[in-house]
Amino acid sequence: MNKLDRDERLVKLALLVLAFSAVAVLAVITVFIFGEGTPIMFKHGLGKFLFGSDWYPSEKSFGLLPMIVGSLFVTFGALVIGVPLGLACAIFLTEFSSRRLRRLLKPVIELLAGIPSVVYGFIGVVILVPFIRTTLGGPGLSVLAASIILGIMILPTIISISIDSLQAVPRSYREGSIALGTTRWQTTRMVMIPAARSGIIASIVLGMGRAIGETMAVIMVAGNAVSIPGSPLSPVRTLTSNIALEMGYASGEHRQALFATGVILFIIIMVLNTIATVTSRRARGKRKTAA
Amino acid sequence: MTPVMDSPDLAPPAIRVRGLSHFFGSVQTLKSVTLDIWPHEIFGIIGPAGSGKSTFLRALNRLNDLIRGSRVEGRLEVEGRDIYAPEVNVVELRRKLGMVFATPVPLPRSIFENIVFGARLAGVRKTEDLSGIVRDCLEKTSLWEEVKDRLASSALKLSGGQQQRLCLARILALRPDVILLDEPTSGLDPISTMKIEETLRQLKRDYTIILVTNNTKQAGRVADRTAFLLGGELVEVGPTDQMFTSPADRRTDDYLRGRFG
């Protein structure tokens, strides 16, 4: 080995160290979050933690059920709003619009993704919440408000990934169907969407992940009451809001309980991300064996 | 056993190849090639596609090393030194044996910057030196008159033939000993081809030139000696005139007559 080889090997090593940064950061985050959060979960009992409905930090009662339910409701509501809207846009942009229209609308979608979550939350507070309060009753700060805002926020995720999956369907599918005399909509409904199914599902799962992880907008419109919501108009607190609202003044076991909330959140998100990755990988694999 | 001719000058060969075999993984691409290449000659290599001509050329400047699974057996000496020895500095080797590829690949920068790219890598810094090199190399490839007023303009604006001559000038800037050309005129029009062949004849004076070509007529026009590779094997090597008029091997005859390839 001469000097040249040695120098090249040094550079490669240095770059490898840099490349490991992402993995290292992920590992450190996992270690710290779990390190701070798991001891208290086992101290008070995992069951009580996950299924207890009393969250009274001052009395050392840490039941996360209202927040878990809150997160689930709000996420489900976000999907109810975001999936039809997002899929419709994705289908429109890939199958029913001209290239010029597509080039005009794609930046618009990306702009939606760039708006900060606090701005969404703010719009929710000044426009949506009063509207719900006056037309539908209740305090306005509600599951409904959070679902609508979150639904809008996950649109870019669902749209862009669904567009990618639809565009990845081989052209022969579409052409073959049209050749059989079907209308564009029939082709889309019976051929393109089923073919892109895995990718679309992946986009929905990723949208779910984003909705569950969203904090600032939800805090502003959801009401943050620690109770299991009885109707879409009830106020609700999510896992993320729980952390953000109390972190500022929490200490000792209270703080650890918030970290434990983070652990739960982390696990849920990781599971969702894995499902999404596996689903999209299956989408790619299916395509390879298809045509 | 392929005949190895004596150089007319009785000087030692510039390149000496003994039993060179090459593998990509388990696929053998060169089968025990043995030949000599003399200084200041134009050495042609002909053969059908896939016969190992490019692989042989890239074995000379060790460009094959960049491909995963590339392996070499045998001995390859340039100016008396085994180029696959562990102490060999591959970067310097590639300066000594400059290569021109089939498709001209100018870098996305000015004509001036293209030519001095290699020189800068070698440490040449001063503008006067660089300008001198640029003029020298462009004159040697007959490009100087055509581009002297637009050295700062993008090299991508040149025609195909000009780009290829630029690529040739680019490696001349490194003061190589050997020029390797891998089917350099395959994508060019007849006039550009002619210009390049003429340039090679002039460059022969100062360099050793190895020309891989899929056009046997080009070898006939330009090469002093030619080797015929078939399926990784060296079939025949000798003075071009002799090989073309009375080939020693039946396969050479068939190829030259266009019976296959």
Next chain:
Amino acid sequence: MNPRREQKIATAVLWFFVLLTVFILLFIIVYILRKGLPVLSGSFLTRNPVDMGRAGGIFSTIIGTIVLTLAAILIATPLGVGTAIYLTEYTWENRLTRVIRFGAECLAGIPSIIFGLFGFILFVTKLGFGWSILSGSLTLSFMLLPTIIRTSEEAIRSVPRDFREVSFSLGSTRWQMVTRVVLPSAIPGIVTGIILSVGRAIGETAAVIFTAGSALNIPTSLFSSSRTMSVHFYILAREGISLDNAYGTAAVLIIAILGINILTYSLMNKYIRKYQ
């Protein structure tokens, strides 16, 4: 149902949803700008907040945003581009590269509140940096890392393979090839990714508030706490301090994001035109 009628209905529904989406976006932007632009003035942008933000301007938060974003980019870019270079130029696809990619993908999916928690416990508390630009930018940089890795890798991969061969044949080492041939050609794509990340960093609140804090004065060192525009906006809105100033801050945020998106698009178009 007659397929032709079905298609007409479907098309109408699709158009409705698309227009609804576009309307929502335009509404948000127009509303914020309408309420916020009147608040913008020279003094709003150049004076510091007074009385917790009830009066005065947002100058210190603008500085805070710029400093924090800049620091985060300075940390994330070498890490991200270095990773991309390693993955594309220095190794073939193997288990190691899959692990690295997996790590980056997972990192991309972690919500900002978790980053906030992490940054708080590691930088602010355990390492003792306190609420500071340092804690904030380190945390923010990790959030930006996956995006920079992805866009840099794309940019580097799109450099034609021939360029690399030419570089080697002219006597370059691999590192010289990367720095003198590949990176110069990949710069537009890499810069696009950086600008995208800047846009994301500007809007980030949850992670920032728990690591950089919310001090209202202009940061004087890496260890000063500082407030970004997003955090300021959040506090103004939630504490009900000043609706007008909230709108004004939001307007500045929206204009910045709009500007960044336009910049990204024009850069990308220039890049595509150059190579097409």
